[in-house]
Amino acid sequence: MTEAAVPRFWREIPQRYNLIGNQCEICNKVYFPPREACPYCRRKSMGKMKDIKFSGKGTVITYTIIHDAPENFEGQAPYPIAIIQLDEGPKLTAQIVDCKLEDVKIGMKVKSTFRKIQEDGYIGAIYYGYKFKPAGEEK
Amino acid sequence: MRDVAIIGIGVTKFGELWDKSFRNLIAEAGAKAIIDSGISGNEIDALYIGSMSAGRFVGQEHVGALVADSSGFTHLHIPSTRVEAACASGGLAFRQAYMSVASATHDIVVVGGIEKMTDVVESEATNILAMGLDQEWESFFGVTFPGVYAMIATKHMHDYGTTREQLAQVAVKNHANGALNPNAQFKKAIPLENVIKAPIIASPLGMLDCSPLSDGAAAVVICAADLAKKYTQKPIKIIGSGQASDMFPVHGREKICTFQSTVHAAKKAYKQANIEPKDIDLAEVHDCFTIAEILAIEDLGFVKKGEGGKAIENKITTLDGSLPVNTSGGLKAKGHPIGATGISQIAEIVMQLRGQADKRQVKDAKIGLTHNVGASGATCVVHILEAM
Numbered sequence: 001m002t003e004a005a006v007p008r009f010w011r012e013i014p015q016r017y018n019l020i021g022n023q024c025e026i027c028n029k030v031y032f033p034p035r036e037a038c039p040y041c042r043r044k045s046m047g048k049m050k051d052i053k054f055s056g057k058g059t060v061i062t063y064t065i066i067h068d069a070p071e072n073f074e075g076q077a078p079y080p081i082a083i084i085q086l087d088e089g090p091k092l093t094a095q096i097v098d099c100k101l102e103d104v105k106i107g108m109k110v111k112s113t114f115r116k117i118q119e120d121g122y123i124g125a126i127y128y129g130y131k132f133k134p135a136g137e138e139k
Numbered sequence: 140m141r142d143v144a145i146i147g148i149g150v151t152k153f154g155e156l157w158d159k160s161f162r163n164l165i166a167e168a169g170a171k172a173i174i175d176s177g178i179s180g181n182e183i184d185a186l187y188i189g190s191m192s193a194g195r196f197v198g199q200e201h202v203g204a205l206v207a208d209s210s211g212f213t214h215l216h217i218p219s220t221r222v223e224a225a226c227a228s229g230g231l232a233f234r235q236a237y238m239s240v241a242s243a244t245h246d247i248v249v250v251g252g253i254e255k256m257t258d259v260v261e262s263e264a265t266n267i268l269a270m271g272l273d274q275e276w277e278s279f280f281g282v283t284f285p286g287v288y289a290m291i292a293t294k295h296m297h298d299y300g301t302t303r304e305q306l307a308q309v310a311v312k313n314h315a316n317g318a319l320n321p322n323a324q325f326k327k328a329i330p331l332e333n334v335i336k337a338p339i340i341a342s343p344l345g346m347l348d349c350s351p352l353s354d355g356a357a358a359v360v361i362c363a364a365d366l367a368k369k370y371t372q373k374p375i376k377i378i379g380s381g382q383a384s385d386m387f388p389v390h391g392r393e394k395i396c397t398f399q400s401t402v403h404a405a406k407k408a409y410k411q412a413n414i415e416p417k418d419i420d421l422a423e424v425h426d427c428f429t430i431a432e433i434l435a436i437e438d439l440g441f442v443k444k445g446e447g448g449k450a451i452e453n454k455i456t457t458l459d460g461s462l463p464v465n466t467s468g469g470l471k472a473k474g475h476p477i478g479a480t481g482i483s484q485i486a487e488i489v490m491q492l493r494g495q496a497d498k499r500q501v502k503d504a505k506i507g508l509t510h511n512v513g514a515s516g517a518t519c520v521v522h523i524l525e526a527m
Contacts, residue, residue, distance in 0.1 A: 012275065033276060062297070062395055064289035065342040066281065070269065071262055073281045081282045083290055083390040091390040093277050106297050117280060129280065 009127060016129035019054040019112055021090060030054075032090035056112030057135060058084040061091060063104050072118040080104040084132055098133040109135040140241045144367035144374035144527060147176025147360035148486040153474030154324040156354040161197045161255040162209040168356035168479075169210045169251050176360035177370040180212065184245035186219040189232030189252035190478035193221075195267040197258050206251065225271030226427060228252065229481025230511030230520035233359070234380050237522075240361055247366070251358035252482035264352050268477075271514025273388040285349055285428060287389050287515045289341035292430035294395045296343065299445035301433065303343055307334035308451045309429035310347050310471055316458060317468025319499040324353050324474030334429075348429040353474035357482035359489070367527065373493045378506075379414075379523030381407030387517045396445075400519035401438035401510065408508075408521040409440075416440035419462065419523070420504045421491055423484035425512040426469040432456075435510055436464060439521070458499060466491060466499045481511035485522065492526040 014020040015033045023030045024038035025048040031038075032054060038045035063082035066073070073079070080096040082104065096104050097115065110132040117129045149171025151164050159167075165188070173180060186207055194200040203221035207213060222232040229252030236250035256264050269284045277287065295301045311331050317323035329347065337345035367374035383403035386392045392399070409415060416439060424439070426432035433447035441462055442450045450456060456464035467473045467487040470480060488507035490496045509522045 016279075061390075062290045062294035064282075064286050064293055064344075065339070066283060066286050067338070067342070068265075068283065068285070068340045069281065070266060070278075070283060076281070079281065081280065081286060081290070083395065093282050093388065093390045094280050106293070127279070131280075 006125070009125065017114060019056055019130060020051055021054055022049045023052045024048065025050055030088050030090060032086065032092060054086050054088055058086040058110055058132065060096070060104065060106055060108045060110060061085050062106055063096065065101055072120060082132070084110060095131040096133070097131045111135045141243060142364035143237050143240045143361055143377045144364040145359050145361050145377065145485065145489050145524065146367050146371045146374050147172045147178070148358070148489050149173070149175055150322055150357045150483055150486050151355050152322050153353045153355035153476055153479070153483070155257050157257065159354065161193065161199065161253065162205070164255060164354060164356040165206050165251050165253045165358070166209045168253070168358040169249055172249060172358035172360050178247060178360060181215065182247050183212065183215065183217060183249055185217050185236070185239060185248045186210070186212070187232040187236040187248065187250040188219065188221045188478070189229035189481055190221055191223060191225050191228045191254060192267050192270065192477070195270070196264070197255050224518045225513040226425070226475070226477050227481060227511045227513035227518045227520050228478040229357070230484070230509065230522070231382065231481070231518070233481060233485055233522065234382055234520055236361055237377055237380055240363055247360065247362045249358055249360050250482065251356060252479040253356035254476035254478045255354050256352045256476060257354050261352065277388050277390070283341060284514070285344055286341040288428040288430050289344045291389065291395055291434065292343050295430060295433065298396065299448065301448035303335060304331065305448035305452050306343065306348060306429040306433070307331050309426060309432045310334045312451070312457055313426060313465050313469040313471040316466050316499055317472025319497070320468050320473055323468040323472050324351055325468070325472045344428055344430070350427045350470035350475040353476040355474055355476035355479045355483070357479045357486050359482060359485055364527070374527045375489045375492050375524050376527045377522060378525045379408035379412030379521070381405060381411070382518070382520045383407070385517050389515050396434065398434055398438050398512065398516035398519060400516050401435065401512065401521070404519040404521040405439045405510070408523050412523045414506065414523070418506055419508045420506050421463045421466060421488070421501045422508040422510065423467060423469070423487050424464055424510040426465055426471050427475060427512070429471070431512065432464065432469065439508070439510060458501070463501050466496065466501060481509070481520065484509040484511060485524070488524050492524060
């Protein structure tokens with residue numbers, strides 16, 4: 001990623017820290033990340049997109065173990081990363097933590113947890129956001 | 140819309156070309172294509188250039204005009220347009236050029252594709268490639284470009300029983316073809332064990348499931364079909380052109396193992412050409428990773444969804460199979476200088492349809508297809524070519 005100014009990250013804080021998405025008040029479809037307009041209701045939904053907080057519960061749809069990591073993630077490799085479907089419907093991409101690499105499986109139930117995502121070198125910003133861990137294991 | 144034909148092709152060697160610059164490479168490919176076509180430089184009406192990230196790879200933007208200058212056409216003051224769609228930049232540039240001639244805006248156009256990827260260190264090149272993904276909602280969380288395709292591979296194996304060996308066989312086949320292509324980055328056949336034992340990049344994909352970082356350029360000359368015979372005895376007609384888009388991040392898609400961009404681009408191209416997938420004699424498809432070739436042959440309608448792995452195993456797509464795929468060696472062995480890839484696919488099909496593909500010539504090839512994908516499938520462009 002390019003060297004970014006701080007607003008690029010703080011404007012995403014609600015979504016990345018608290019899983020805030022939105023819902024179209026016309027058709028009730030939910031979106032993560034939030035959309036300016038509902039792709040189905042379009043102009044009718046303008047101004048009628050309501051913020052909602054997702055439960056953080058979801059299911060692993062597919063995954064990989066990253067061995068060759070980008071610079072900002074080098075210290076974390078190897079790490080599992082998955083496409084997760086939230087119980088409310090939308091899918092997202094996130095790391096799986098608090099779990100052995102070999103225990104990550106398609107269909108496993110997971111829940112979100114707030115973690116450090118990456119460090120922008122030694123002197124750059126530290127970025128936080130969601131990762132997911134096996135459901136039912138409070139730590 | 141009027142008919143458009145390809146009358147000239149030019150391709151540089153692909154690989155780590157440390158002694159060649161961005162400017163050298165595109166000028167070489169362009170000159171080869173123009174000489175091959177038999178036109179005079181003064182007849183060119185416009186240039187189109189596909190390049191994913193000249194700005195990041197060589198620190199140079201505004202490359203449309205730069206290419207016109209490097210190629211020696213500044214005195215003509217012709218329009219020169221740069222086109223970007225990540226790894227589909229070349230295919231899209233070709234389609235823009237095609238539409239400009241089909242619409243009778245231009246009569247003769249040169250379209251080139253280029254990427255100079257080894258002027259930055261390898262980690263930076265990998266970062267730049269990943270910029271084709273969703274930076275805010277994929278890359279930010281630590282998924283890499285191979286990682287996205289690896290997640291598709293995991294799902295394909297889970298849902299359809301595709302095996303590690305079937306994935307590896309894509310690389311084995313494409314290296315065998317690359318060994319017959321003098322311009323390929325890897326002119327070397329590799330055994331199955333080497334692919335399977337290669338270091339893991341993102342499971343299940345290893346080093347030899349991934350296309351390499353490459354330098355290279357390719358160019359073609361196109362013109363109105365009724366002018367083509369004036370220049371060449373073997374013009375190749377563009378009979379179908381389709382482009383489509385899909386949800387930007389892979390996780391946004393309902394079906395992880397289908398590129399709807401490919402499905403829709405192909406549907407448009409088949410309809411225009413008035414043919415079906417079974418009429419295609421050979422195809423150059425976008426195998427940036429081994430799993431991508433399996434998705435491609437499914438989404439293009441050559442085999443049913445889920446049967447791509449089996450088709451590879453049954454050698455349907457080898458050089459002597461019923462539908463040869465990636466006779467050039469594909470992105471895997473020929474190399475993948477991003478912007479050049481889509482144009483080099485066109486050049487390979489033209490060579491095959493002209494009967495000039497030498498040791499990798501497919502017998503009686505009449506209709507060929509090219510399939511060029513942007514990053515993880517949010518863009519796809521398909522072309523169908525036929526000997527006139």
